[in-house]
Structures are given as C-alpha cells and as structure tokens.
Amino acid sequence: MTKDVIALTPQMPDIRTILAGLYAGGPDVAINTTADGAVIQLCRPGGRPLVSIEAPILLQVRGEIRRLLGADTGAWDSPLWWTEARAVTTAPEAEPLARSFAGRLVSVLSGTTWPAGPVTTDVVPLTPGTAATPPTDTEPLGVDVFTDKAAVVIQDRPVVAMTNWLSEALRTATTSDRALQIVTPKSSRLTLPTRIALRGHPNRWVVQDPECGYYDGLSGALLQWHDGVFAPARTDSGTTPVAQAFTQISGTGERQLIVSLRTRYAPEADLMLGSALETAWQLLTGAPPAGWSTAEPVNLPWSTRQLTDLARSRAPRPTWLIAIGHPDRPAIATVQITRTTAGVEEDITLALGYDPGEIPPLDAIEGLAETLAAEHHLTSMLTSLRPATCDLTVAPRFEAPPIPVAFTLGIDTVHDIGLGHASRPPLALQPIQLGRARPALHYVLGDGTNAQAGTMLQQLTQHLKNAQKS
Structure with missing residues (x-):
C-alpha cells in the first residue's frame, strides 16, 4: 500500500530544489531512477524503495486540483506544478520521508501540500535493523x-x-x-x-x-x-x-448525460483529430473543452493540433487521452484513437453532470447528430441519461444503468446496411433522416425515463446486425 503526498508549487522544482528534497532522508538513503528517468526513488541502501517521486507536471487547467483532491486550495488553483511522492506503508519512516520531501519543495518555492497538515523539513532517519532485500526485476512500478x-x-x-x-x-x-x-x-x-x-x-x-x-x-x-x-x-x-x-442508495436528483460516439476518417495529411469531440462539447455546453492529457491530472490547454500531432507520432499504436471541461460545467471525456485498415477511428465517451434543478439539453441531440454526420464522419452515436452524481465520480454503490435516449447511424453506416432496411426496424419507431441524397438516420428512443428504451435499443441493433450478416 502507498501513502501519497503531493507538493503544489507556483514555480517549477528545479534540480537544486529536488536535490534538497532528496536529502530529507539524510546520507543513508540511496537514490535510484526508473521509468527512463521519469521517476526518482528514495531507497534503503541496496534495498527496496521507500518513496517514489514522479516528474513535476505543470497544471494549466482550472479546477483539476479541486476535482481530484477535493482540497480547499484557495488561490492555489492553476497554473501550478504538481509533484507527487508515493510512500510505501511497509516501512514506518516512508510516509514522514515523503512529507519531508514535499515540505522542502514548498518551503523553497512556496505553495502547499496535500494531504493538509503541518509542513515539515526534518531529516527522517531510517529505522535500524529493517533492511530489505532488493526488488526483483519483474516487479512493476506502483504495483503493491x-x-x-x-x-x-x-x-x-x-x-x-x-x-x-x-x-x-x-x-x-x-x-x-x-x-x-x-x-x-x-x-x-x-x-x-x-x-x-x-x-x-x-x-x-x-x-x-x-x-x-x-x-x-x-x-x-x-x-x-x-x-x-x-x-x-x-x-x-x-x-x-x-x-x-x-x-445502500439514496436518490439525489442528480443526473448524467452520456454521449458515446465513433468516427472514422481517411488517413489524410490534413486530418484534425478531436474536432468531433470539440463540436459535441461546444453544442452541449456552450464552450469547447478546457484541457486534455494522456493521464490525470489533465494538465494541457485544449488543442486539437497538439493531440493530433501526438496521435500521429504514436501511430500505428493506439492513443488514449482524456479531456476535461470548465469547473462551472462538469464534463469529462475519454478518447481512443486507433489506426485500422478502414482508416483512423475515434471512440469517444463524453459525460456531463447536472444538478437536481438542471435540465439536460436533450433537445440539442438531434442537431448534434446531424452536424457530426455531415461534418465529422460519424459512424454511430448513442445518447443516454442516468441518475448519478453531478461531479461525474463513481462511488462503490449501486447505480442504475443508463437509459437510452437516442441512437444515430452515420452516413456510411446507413449506406453499408441499406437505407431501406435501416429505415424499417421491427418497432413502432420511425427514424429521422438527416440529409437527403445519402442520409444519416436518427432514432429517438425516449426522454431518459422509459426503462423499455433499453429493450428497444437491443431490438434495433439486432435488426441492423441482421442486415450486415446477410
């Protein structure tokens, strides 16, 4: 088990400040690097790591500290440098060592530490007689x-x-x-x-x-x-x-709108990834995403150019990334970018949170579907509504499954299935044609309160699959 300590500083921890922090354990602590130098470890001489310290991250996205730490950081919002130290719990001196390391950073650079508590810069002596055998090469970093x-x-x-x-x-x-x-x-x-x-x-x-x-x-x-x-x-x-x-569940009246969509593009030189997500975000919230990253905390300002460059540099390997919204409108998305024989595909899940008195913008879904189909090579889109927390976190309690609101087939998908077959599902359901010559199809399944919408979606998708098999 690890105990995590995070230093939040307005200035980047430079080499000399990091070195001052590493001396928190005195001369008996050994220094090791791993993950291609991205992680520094404070270890027993010849033994197992006590504290693992990741490279500092510059947070340039408002609200990330509060979202992930729930801390009342006041003015310490962003931009801030996030330096995380993870202490093992098998050695009594490890957590004080991590706190002293973080304390030394904030005492030099100002800032604050998490969890809240007295900032210390004391040298933490190793407990005598507790030498450990070195870790084996097969033990991965961060796994207990x-x-x-x-x-x-x-x-x-x-x-x-x-x-x-x-x-x-x-x-x-x-x-x-x-x-x-x-x-x-x-x-x-x-x-x-x-x-x-x-x-x-x-x-x-x-x-x-x-x-x-x-x-x-x-x-x-x-x-x-x-x-x-x-x-x-x-x-x-x-x-x-x-x-x-x-x-043990208690209804709060909070809801989440979940939009799951897929796009497929030809691998052209001027391809700009992330534009479909940006369009959805803009139409549903009135603003584009605030930031993106390949991990949390999300630290980079939103840029379709930068995430496209990253995905292109990693191809043909897939790229997985996260996007986050502005603090006044809870929204978060994950994007999987994959290079396939059919082209470049995006698999996007966007979730938006709403307080009890707020009305999710279900009336905007049809317009969103039409725009994505016409301008962003939409393959399919499923929109659902569920009772769940507005802050978009998941608690270890039962949550009702999402209830489908609408399902959309993109232009090429309708063409592959056949317009005639896709337009006549075995249901009292008449799809809306989006476009004329080669239309997309938009199936309205309900308003998020009808539990039978899930059964309708299953019957619809089975009908569509039957055409693809024949």
Whole structure:
C-alpha cells in the first residue's frame, strides 16, 4: 500500500530544489531512477524503495486540483506544478520521508501540500535493523502485490484518478495477461477514466469494508483472496452474495448525460483529430473543452493540433487521452484513437453532470447528430441519461444503468446496411433522416425515463446486425 503526498508549487522544482528534497532522508538513503528517468526513488541502501517521486507536471487547467483532491486550495488553483511522492506503508519512516520531501519543495518555492497538515523539513532517519532485500526485476512500478494472476494496487485517496503510474500498472497487467485490481476503502470514488479502464474483465475495483471484508465496487459481489487474485466469494449453493453497503442508495436528483460516439476518417495529411469531440462539447455546453492529457491530472490547454500531432507520432499504436471541461460545467471525456485498415477511428465517451434543478439539453441531440454526420464522419452515436452524481465520480454503490435516449447511424453506416432496411426496424419507431441524397438516420428512443428504451435499443441493433450478416 502507498501513502501519497503531493507538493503544489507556483514555480517549477528545479534540480537544486529536488536535490534538497532528496536529502530529507539524510546520507543513508540511496537514490535510484526508473521509468527512463521519469521517476526518482528514495531507497534503503541496496534495498527496496521507500518513496517514489514522479516528474513535476505543470497544471494549466482550472479546477483539476479541486476535482481530484477535493482540497480547499484557495488561490492555489492553476497554473501550478504538481509533484507527487508515493510512500510505501511497509516501512514506518516512508510516509514522514515523503512529507519531508514535499515540505522542502514548498518551503523553497512556496505553495502547499496535500494531504493538509503541518509542513515539515526534518531529516527522517531510517529505522535500524529493517533492511530489505532488493526488488526483483519483474516487479512493476506502483504495483503493491504482483502474482501470476493479478497486479494489485492499494490506494487510500478520496478520488482514484487514472494517473501516469496507474496507466503504467494497467499496461503491465494487460500485456502480462493479468487482472488489474485496485483496492480502496469504501470512502473512495473513481474518476470516469479509471472506471472505463476497469471495464474489461478480469479487472476489478476491490472495496475494503470493515463489516463484510471485500466487495466489488462496480457489481457489489462479495470477494475473497484466492489463489493470488480477488475473486467472487461463493455460498454453499454456488451463488455470490452482494454486499449490503453496495445496496445502500439514496436518490439525489442528480443526473448524467452520456454521449458515446465513433468516427472514422481517411488517413489524410490534413486530418484534425478531436474536432468531433470539440463540436459535441461546444453544442452541449456552450464552450469547447478546457484541457486534455494522456493521464490525470489533465494538465494541457485544449488543442486539437497538439493531440493530433501526438496521435500521429504514436501511430500505428493506439492513443488514449482524456479531456476535461470548465469547473462551472462538469464534463469529462475519454478518447481512443486507433489506426485500422478502414482508416483512423475515434471512440469517444463524453459525460456531463447536472444538478437536481438542471435540465439536460436533450433537445440539442438531434442537431448534434446531424452536424457530426455531415461534418465529422460519424459512424454511430448513442445518447443516454442516468441518475448519478453531478461531479461525474463513481462511488462503490449501486447505480442504475443508463437509459437510452437516442441512437444515430452515420452516413456510411446507413449506406453499408441499406437505407431501406435501416429505415424499417421491427418497432413502432420511425427514424429521422438527416440529409437527403445519402442520409444519416436518427432514432429517438425516449426522454431518459422509459426503462423499455433499453429493450428497444437491443431490438434495433439486432435488426441492423441482421442486415450486415446477410
């Protein structure tokens, strides 16, 4: 398990300031670098790391500190340098060492530390007689337990974000055919990017509950540690109980509008990626995205040119990125950019949060669908509404599934299926044609309150798939 300490400073920590921070452990602490020099580790001489320190990140997007830390940072909003230190909990001096490192940075550069507490610059002596064997080369950075089946990360933060090191842990687990399992207390929440990253089986959010042990934060299934992995607990009859804590829900009236869309472009030299997302954001919120990044915290001002350059430099490897909105309108998106034989594809999930008194802009969805189909090579788009928190985080409690509002087929998709077949689903549902010569089709499924809309969507998609098979 790690304890995280973050230094937030208005100035970039330079080499001399970093060195002053590294002396927080006195002369007995060894220094190591990993991740191609992006991470500095304070270690026991010849032993395991005590504190891992990531390269400073300049936050240029308003509201990120409050979104991820929930801290009352006052004037310390942005731009700020975010320097994160992660202390292991297996050594008593590790957390004080991380706090002293962060304290030395803010004492020189001013700023603040998180979690809140007294800033210290004391030298932290190593506890005698606790030398550890060095880590093996197979142990990945940031993973607390690494077995043949799972990479387990233990986090004690109010909001678990998809940070650079957590992304690396996910990559390591995926490439080695292991499950990424994130263990948190039940007070923790996930950001939407972290939730999406855990979507694929056998990845899992493991919630520690003093009353029942462990349960899955997304399904509620009781869990037990068995054969090197957290797995569903079974009763004598073979069923898996659901944790009582997971079923304790309270309606707040908050809602989330979720827009999932796909685009496909020809790989042309002047292709500008991110424009479909920017258009959706502008039409639904009145402003473009505020920032983007490949991990959280989101640190770069929004730029379709920069994210296109990044995706082009990584091709043919895929690029995954996050976009965030302005603090007065909760909105966040994930984008997967993939080079395929058919072209360059974007898989986008955009979520927007609304307080109880706010009305989601469902009347803007048809216009958005028409614009994306005509100008941004839309393949398909699904719009849904769900009762969930306005801040777009995920708590380890039951959440009702999204209710479909509308489904859109892009121009090329309609052409491939056949306009006649796509226009006549086996439902009392007449699609709206968007365009004339080669139209897109927009199917209105409801207003987000009719639970039968999910069944209608299943029947519609099955009808459309049948045409593609024939």
